[in-house]
Amino acid sequence: MALSTAFTELFGVEHPIALAPMGGSAGGALAAAVSRGGGLGLLGSGNGARDWLARELPVVADEGAGKPWGIGFLTWAIDDGAVARALxxxxxxxxxxFGDPGPFVERIRSTGTALIIQVTDLEEARRAVDLGADVIVAQGTEAGGHGARHGRSTLPFVPVVVDLAAPVPVLAAGGIADGRGVAAALALGAAGALLGTRFQATAEALVAPATARAIVEGRGEDTERSSVLDIARGSRWPARYTARTLAHPVLDAWRGREDELAADPHAREAYQDAVARGEIPALPQWASEAVDLIDDLPSAADLVADLAAGAEDALARAGRR
Structure with missing residues (x-):
């Protein structure tokens, strides 16, 4: 059973699976591997740092074997120049x-490039439709990394966005880490799934070995959504977005005391000193509630095929029942 959807037809890819453009860790090798595997690899450039783009863009362009690929940006953190360089x-x-995509839409559309907009609530979803997004990603609060502080879970959120956005294809995101999750996304009316944490635990991901091991060994109940680590490391993330991570000693020390932490420069200096000494990870270990389903570190291309096969099996089993 071929899983052909509006998403696969739009991009000419084999499987309805996309790589979440995780800032920094979704580099050129990972994006290229996902595309070679039949999905859509999305480079995670984050704030569009010039040096990072100069290093990773040639990699995905060269290693992608002519397959479709894309790039993702944190809308609140970029300027028009970053988008222009990527294009x-x-x-x-x-x-x-994460932020108003409006200022960048004309630049993207002028090159004939497809526009994907990720949304975390219905206000953002309506804005994406109004801007003419070619694909909308509906992200639930189970997702690893950043998401809406007051968002909704993937299961009820995705079909609402599907109905609101029709006929624009929607990808489900948040708490999807195996073929059953991809099948569930399709059953909700989505045209595919966008996965992040599952692809963090692959051979090509730009993550520290300790972080990859932590994901493989992690449990969903150990993840937590908070703004503490953004405050501690001096990140400028907008207050409306918090981040889901694995357990962290700074979370334990400052949970519920965010205002106090923000007002204490010595605490933030102590965080950076602890990073420099190797006592805490250089970056928070982003992880979704589906981290329990991850127990290996495969190549990303093989993983795409396994996810697709698992989704086909799950849908076939459901049909037999």
């Missing part, structure tokens, strides 16, 4: 997340 490499899509 020079001819991506199939640009994905904008």
């Amino acid at each position: 020079e490499y001819g991506p199939s899509a640009v994905m904008l997340s």
Whole structure:
């Protein structure tokens, strides 16, 4: 059973699976591997740092074997120049997340590049429709990394966005880590699934070995959504977005005391000193509630095939029942 959807037809990919453009860790090798595997690899450039783009864009362009690929940006953290530099490499899509995508839409559309907009609530979903998004990603609160402080879970959120956005294809995101999750996304009316944490635990991900091990060994009940680590490390993330991570000693020390932490420069200095000494990870260990389902570190291309096969099996079993 071929899983052909509006998403696979739009991009000419084999499977309805996309790589979440995780800032920093979804580098060129990972995006290229996902695309070679039949999904849509999305480079995670985050704030569009010039040096990072100069290093990773040629990798995905060279290693992608001519397959479709894209790039994602944190909309609140970029300028028009970052988008322009990425477009020079001819991506199939640009994905904008977390913030108003409006200022960048004309630049992207002028090159014929598909526009993907990630949304975390219905206000953002309506804005994405009004801007003419080619694909909308509906992210539930189970997702690892950043998401809406007051968002909704993936299961009820995705079909609402599907109905609101029709006929624009929607990808489900948040708490999806195996083929059953991909099948569930399709059953909810989505045209595919966008996965992050599952692809963090692959051979090509730009993550520290300790972080990859922590994901493989992690449990969903150990993840927590908070703004503490953003405050402690001096990140400028907008207050409306918090981040789901694995357990962290700074979370334990400052949970519920965010205002106090924000007002204490010595605490933030202590955080950076602890990072420098190797006592805590250089970056928070982003992880979704589905982290329990991850127990290996495969190549990303093989993982895409396994996810697709698992989704086909799950849908076939459901049909027999």
